[in-house]
Amino acid sequence: MIKIIFMGTPAFAATVLEGLLADERYHVLAVVTQPDRAVGRKRQIQMTPVKEVALSHDLPIYQPEKISGSQEMADIMALGADGIVTAAFGQFLPTKLLHSVDFAVNVHASLLPKYRGGAPIHYALINGDERAGVTIMEMVKEMDAGDMIASDSIPIEESDNVGTLFGKLALVGRDLLLRSLPDYVSGELIPIPQDESQVSFSPNIRPEEERLDWNKSARALFNQVRGMYPWPVAHTLWQGQRFKIYEVSLAEGDGSPGQVLVRTKKELIVGTGQGALSLKTVQPAGKPKMGISDFLNGAGRDVQVGDNFGQ
CATH class of the missing domain: 3.10.25.10 (Formyl transferase, C-terminal domain)
Incomplete structure (x- = not known):
């Protein structure tokens, strides 16, 4: 059984987490997510979708404002995980943390090297792309620049918006991760470097x-x-x-x-x-x-x- 630390925040990540929890090949030791935030006009404190899933499964939860150099990072490194899986976490992971495990992979909602950054689904729709997808990649210190493990795509329908496409790609990402991770961990699946000449970015919407x-x-x-x-x-x-x-x-x-x-x-x-x-x-x-x-x-x-x- 592969021991995993899962890091993620929105509903997209919660779907991926639920997939890992339902698969007997993986043992999720703990979850790391963003701190609870005040949202809406009434500024009500709201927990992240990933935290909600973690609570329903009685998992240990860490919510550092900044993971680098935090006590939470030291505690996470002491858990003895084999690897880290991230999905829309919202923070960079320090090199020290990445080097503390055998593997660290990210579920990114774009067909890399296209749309590195925090809003790939938004840009796929705004730019009128015909397809959108998910890439499983190795984690490195540079944003979304790691070698690619696997990718899959779906057509963008005329009726799609950010919400519907997030939901569809969450399922694509979940299934792609569960299919590819065992072969990657065993060394049978060799990651492919990204073509730097094809890189584009999708920064958060201003x-x-x-x-x-x-x-x-x-x-x-x-x-x-x-x-x-x-x-x-x-x-x-x-x-x-x-x-x-x-x-x-x-x-x-x-x-x-x-x-x-x-x-x-x-x-x-x-x-x-x-x-x-x-x-x-x-x-x-x-x-x-x-x-x-x-x-x-x-x-x-x-x-x-x-x-x-x-x-």
């Missing part, structure tokens, strides 16, 4: 990237909206205030970028630099998230054809 530029094409804006749903959420301006847009669909129409082209009780179509978008789920400033018909019959009842978003 606030300014969340804002929609209506001069872009409808397809580019459609990809941006779904590439930020359900987080961090794209937005524009409406009557000088932030107006969040959660879901849209491509629509027929031709008009000025940001201009309202069609307005009925159930439909709001806005022009772009090329084509048009039908807004589906929105959130005006100071209001809850709502379907477009609720907006048009409430806070947006004064919206008229010819009005403009983004101003």
